[in-house]
Amino acid sequence: MELVVPARFCGPPESGNGGWTSGHLARQVRTTPELPAVTVRLRTPPPLDRPMTVREVPGEGVVDGAVELVDGDHVVAQAWPDRGPGREAVPGPVPFEVAVAAGERFEGLADHPFRTCFSCGTGREAGDGLRLRPGRLEEDEAYACAWVPDTGVDVETVWAALDCPGGWASGIAGRAMVLGTMTAQVDDLPVAGAPHVVMAWQRGSEGRKHLSGTALYAADGRLLAQAEATWIAVDPTTVRPAGATR
Known part of the structure; x- marks a missing residue:
């Protein structure tokens, strides 16, 4: 499938906001009750307003459900299901x-x-x-x-x-x-x-x-x-x- 980062969701003027781009890719990852979170690793600057391809990560030893975002021959990001961040040291909110x-x-x-x-x-x-x-x-x-x-x-x-x-x-x-x-x-x-x-x-x-x-x-x-x-x-x-x- 294709994925596009609209120019509105930039970080620097010429590339995608890391959080928004990661969340966009995370939607394509299948989570489970045991693995309710998603980890995204950014590899290169996400281009804006250009169709990229989401595909399964090739190779052996890959986490089930892992996907990658590809721009031509370049891997922009990879994502996979995760156990999630630890909650034991999370500070409570301030007013x-x-x-x-x-x-x-x-x-x-x-x-x-x-x-x-x-x-x-x-x-x-x-x-x-x-x-x-x-x-x-x-x-x-x-x-x-x-x-x-x-x-x-x-x-x-x-x-x-x-x-x-x-x-x-x-x-x-x-x-x-x-x-x-x-x-x-x-x-x-x-x-x-x-x-x-x-x-x-x-x-x-x-x-x-x-x-x-x-x-x-x-x-x-x-x-x-x-x-x-x-x-x-x-x-x-x-x-x-x-x-x-x-």
């Missing part, structure tokens, strides 16, 4: 008003590498992008952002909402990083027009790898979705930003 206040400390307001980003771009119009503003909590290392979804909330939008806050919590401000791998489990979709909170936190680092966790909560405190991601710090002078770069 919506606290998340709104944290947004005033969003580092992207002063310096944003990709103002067009569908998830957190400061150059997007209301109703066109998510316009997330993840900011550090005053007495905590975690980040939080307030989100009131517009109409048409879907799985791709939830993956996009879980994506960028993790990058900012991992220290993306002032340095180039790309999203390498993202594992997400979406238990329920948010309600359009209702207040929600996205929490983000660091899970450690090793060399150029930076690990993040994110969680989406409803106003009543229910955990709707959760993700873990691996971000890779890169040299912006030698590496073209990937589709999930922020």
Whole structure:
């Protein structure tokens, strides 16, 4: 089958938003009660407005249900069912008003590498992008952002909402990083027009790898979705930003 990333869902102006693209591909993965989540590994920048092919991953030793997204001869991303991110260390949500206040400390307001980003771009119009503003909590290392979804909330939008806050919590401000791998489990979709909170936190680092966790909560405190991601710090002078770069 074919899959297209419309230009509206960009990260950098020329390539797809990593979270939205990953969520779009994740729809093609068959999950089970034992494997309720999906892991997506981005390999190259997802092109915009160009049909790509989704196919089963060839070769032996491949996880059942694994698929890959192919642009001509190039593998853009691979995805497979997963047990999901661990829930034992997930911080609970802060009140919506606290998340709104944290947004005033969003580092992207002063310096944003990709103002067009569908998830957190400061150059997007209301109703066109998510316009997330993840900011550090005053007495905590975690980040939080307030989100009131517009109409048409879907799985791709939830993956996009879980994506960028993790990058900012991992220290993306002032340095180039790309999203390498993202594992997400979406238990329920948010309600359009209702207040929600996205929490983000660091899970450690090793060399150029930076690990993040994110969680989406409803106003009543229910955990709707959760993700873990691996971000890779890169040299912006030698590496073209990937589709999930922020």
